Amino acid sequence: MILNGNNITKEYTRRGEKFPAVNNADFFAWSGDYTVIFGESGSGKSTLLNALAGISAPTSGSIAIDGQPLYTLNDEDRSKLRNERIGYIPQNAACLPAFTVTENIELAASLYKHRIDKEQIQSLLKKLGIAHLANEYPANLSGGELRRVAIARALVNNPDLIIADEPTSNLDEDNSRKVFSLFGRLAKSGVAVIVATHDRTAFGYSNRTYHMKSGTLIPDIGEYGNL
Numbered sequence: 528m529i530l531n532g533n534n535i536t537k538e539y540t541r542r543g544e545k546f547p548a549v550n551n552a553d554f555f556a557w558s559g560d561y562t563v564i565f566g567e568s569g570s571g572k573s574t575l576l577n578a579l580a581g582i583s584a585p586t587s588g589s590i591a592i593d594g595q596p597l598y599t600l601n602d603e604d605r606s607k608l609r610n611e612r613i614g615y616i617p618q619n620a621a622c623l624p625a626f627t628v629t630e631n632i633e634l635a636a637s638l639y640k641h642r643i644d645k646e647q648i649q650s651l652l653k654k655l656g657i658a659h660l661a662n663e664y665p666a667n668l669s670g671g672e673l674r675r676v677a678i679a680r681a682l683v684n685n686p687d688l689i690i691a692d693e694p695t696s697n698l699d700e701d702n703s704r705k706v707f708s709l710f711g712r713l714a715k716s717g718v719a720v721i722v723a724t725h726d727r728t729a730f731g732y733s734n735r736t737y738h739m740k741s742g743t744l745i746p747d748i749g750e751y752g753n754l
């Protein structure tokens with residue numbers, strides 16, 4: 528799997544003025560890559576991830592998965608590709624309140640799979656430290672627990688690309704490390720992982736880091752970047 532983005536620019540308009548939330552970014556990731564994009568609030572991380580995940584087209588530039596440009600596909604085909612291949616963890620993922628944790632994850636799996644693997648769901652919950660909450664309803668969970676349900680839900684379809692937007696917001700350091708290590712194991716197994724965060728716990732887990740600053744994506748030099 529190769530994700531390739533060239534000259535990605537996304538403009539928004541504020542008070543009648545256009546501005547680039549992402550400015551001419553080049554980005555690539557391939558199977559086994561673990562990329563972390565650090566950046567302050569408002570620097571453009573979510574905007575970039577939404578474009579890379581096939582959710583929101585850039586104003587200009589191109590994004591391709593295995594040579595297939597994402598935004599030349601129609602909505603249906605792009606959704607299909609996204610659902611089959613990308614595990615996307617958005618910043619404000621919500622659970623369906625009338626369903627338990629397990630049912631929320633099963634629902635995500637049932638959309639694209641014929642068979643629900645209950646053991647896999649349980650194992651994912653265990654790795655994320657929330658196995659004891661399998662039969663709870665979302666209203667009874669903390670913010671950090673809900674965050675981990677969103678992660679499990681994104682991983683249940685065995686995506687070959689994981690795009691995670693602040694996956695450890697609301698998590699303490701121990702649980703953040705669990706999440707970053709789990710992503711590391713997935714990367715080692717051949718998944719491409721892209722994480723946007725300002726959580727410094729992420730240092731040392733990735734094999735490539737970028738820093739996003741006012742819409743500009745800067746590749747970091749050196750093992751842990753040059754922040």
Ligand SMILES: Nc1ncnc2c1ncn2[C@@H]1O[C@H](COP(=O)(O)OP(=O)(O)OP(=O)(O)O)[C@@H](O)[C@H]1O
Nearest residue numbers: 539540541548566567568569570571572573574575
């Ligand atoms: N729909 C929108 N319309 C106009 N401006 C927007 C829109 N979405 C985001 N922005 C602006 O674009 C810039 C980048 O936002 P973005 O959400 O990508 O940043 P971020 O780095 O993910 O921030 P955070 O870490 O707080 O989530 C910010 O200045 C934000 O206010």
